[in-house]
Amino acid sequence: MTAQPPHALKSYICGEWKAGTRDGVVLRDAGTGAPVATIDASGLNMAEALDHGRRSGAALRAMTFHQRAEMLKALGKALTERKDEFHALSLATGATPRDGMVDIEGGIHTLFSYSGQGRRELPNTRVLVEGNVEPLSKDGSFAAQHVLSPLHGVAVHINAFNFPVWGMLEKLAPTLLAGMPAIIKPASQTAYLTELVVRRIIETGLLPEGALQLICGSTGDLLDHVTGQDVVTFTGSASTGRMLKASRAIVENSVRFTMEADSLNASVLGPDAVPGTPEFDLFVKEVTREMTVKAGQKCTAIRRVLVPRGQEQAVIAALGAALRKMGVGLPGDEGTRMGALASMAQRDEVRARIRDLQADAEIVVGNPDAVTVTSGDPDAGAFLNPVVLYCDKPGAAQAVHDVEAFGPVSTVMPYDDLDEAIALTQRGKGSLAASVFTDAPEVAEQAVLGMAPFHGRILIGNRASAKTSTGHGAPLPNLVHGGPGRAGGGEEMGGIRGVKHFMQRTAVQGAPRLLSAVTGRWQPGAPTREDVHPFRKSLDDLRVGDRIVTATRTVTLDDIEHFAQFTGDTFYAHMDEEAARANPFFDGRVAHGYLIVSFAAGLFVQPDPGPVLANYGVDNLRFLTPVNPGDTLGVELTCKEINPRENAEHGEVRWDCKVSNQTGAVVAQYDVLTMVAKHWPM
Secondary structure, rough: OOOOOOOOOEEEEEEEEOOOOOEEEEEOOOOOOOOEEOOOOOOOOOOHHHHHHHHHHHHOOOOOOOOOOOOOHHHHHHHHHHHHHHHHHHHHHHOHHHHHHHHHHHHHHHHHHHHHHHHHHOOOOOOOOOEEEEEEOOOOOOOEEEEEOOOOOOOEEOOOOOOOOOHHHHHHHHHHOOOOOEEEEEOOOHHHHHHHHHHHHHHHHOOOOEEEEEOOOOOOOOOOOOOOOOEEEEEOOOHHHHHHOOOOOHHHOOOOEEEEOOOEEEEEOOOOOOOOOOOHHHHHHHHHHHHHHHHHHOOOOOEEEEEEOOOOOHHHHHHHHHHHHOOOOOOOOOOOOOOOHHHHHHHHHHHHHHHHHHOEEEEEOOOOOOOOOOOOOOOOOOOOOOOOOOOOOOOOOHHHHHHOOOOOOOEEEEEHHHHHHHHHHOOOOOOOEEEEOOOOOOHHHHHHHHHHHHEEEEEEOOOHOOOOOOOOOOOOOOOEEEOHHHHHHHHHHHHHHHHOEEEEEEEEOHHHHHHHHHHOOOOOOOEEEEEOOOOHHOOOOOOOEEEEEEEEEEEEHHHHHHHHHHHHOOOHHHHHHHOOOOOOOOOOOOOHHHHHHHHHHHHHOOOOOOOEEEEEEEEEEEEEOOOOOOEEEEEOOOEEEEOOOOOOEEEEEEEEEEEEEOOOOOOEEEEEEEEOOOOOOO
């Protein structure tokens, strides 16, 4: 039987799958060395791909945040149905099924996470209002509002080989939610898995054409054509990142450039975490996991293991015992605990970096030149047993703080006190992640405050969080992923923070009426409408600016005393005239703040069954002027913002609520949040 030729990867640009003009470089199975695919992008018109993405961006921008969030949810469901296919091909990258879950399910989870955050935290609009209105005139006729709108370019995502699925989706999710199209450029070695996932994404038809393009192979002159409306993100080596960041077009056009580079992440064993404590065992377990998941090919993996002097041998012995149980072999085999590195070239690179580390450290666990496997051919696959080094004098060393062996390699180094441990973590010149294992609050405080300026994320590990902790090396969609200095100086994900990376912040100045038209949010000075009680209006009829000015109610001393007895809130300022007068904020007994809010609701609520389905909270509640017995209160309630929910029969309405006394002084100001039916009767 004639062997099938390896799959020739294609790029998806300008709405078509296109092959390069050359034969392409052969990509091999990390475990067996067998050919998997060939890759080539020569002859492709990169400027045309960028133009296509820019032209296509209008379709994404025409969607609201909630519509784009629903799109991500549907995409996540579609990919979940196909994940077995992805896992089967993932084995060729050297990843075990456990590793594949981090990459594949982790990437899909990011889509779901951004979908949920988009629907919860963003309005169902195309523009994002940020912050409060900034008044610019005494009479209220001139004001400003910061808004964010999607850029009109393309986000070019240049990704690393170690996470061919997650690396794409963790960048793609906030990009699409922001309303910006993307071009994905995966690292060549594992691009066959990225290509498969992109094929399945395109087949769903869920994305507008041009929202996603793929380049398999060299980007050629792509970065020569980027503009100030484009964004470039890069994950990989610091040297390559610096070269790309200095590209002529990126510099001249002030193109946004986010880099996540190599990182010498550290984990600190607290001085209280001696052998026999849960924290000691958790520390050893975490270092072992970080060394072996994805064969240590993680940008967040623990490279430097800092332990109190006197405990180094106990840690080395425990690590050695744990690592010897990690059977290295073909990733699909049941007995394999750690798969292969991504390629033979990668194994050669790791071995070379181990030799560099040996300038400061000695190998105490493992032998990088003698591979022992439970399955597979050690000469055909990119296998490497875990290696632990020991550096006795890390304060005087250099290589252990400069050289990253991007594989199953860590260096144990002792410290004499916690200040020295903190200083050693800082020698990494900026890292993505760090961790400290301690059950002592004072150790946690000192370590985190000392390490935070040099790290993007810090995990505190202890017995209380052991069962629920996501661990040292797991970037999460709602937390920032990035780090200062050597780590690249960028941030990815971080929930809605990551969405804003692909949007332009603009300060818009003008009359309130026009600002309200731009933002879709009512503000003081904008027009109002007073006709039917706004609580009688469904979303079909309700408009921003609809308002009711209520009747008034006088607060009596009996009201205050009844509220105090009924609720149990007998704080002295409400009950003791003399004590209240001694308070610098009051002239005597005052009404409870929540009594004011309750009376306000009694004034503005329309009680009959109607379109308003529920009150689910208040935001930004402030009590501005004390209310004394005899004061008379009235309310102005104005529809501030309307957010219809996609795929639901109701929406969220935000109301501006202003409670004033008989002199016109504002005593309370807040936003009331309600659920309102889109149609009534429903």
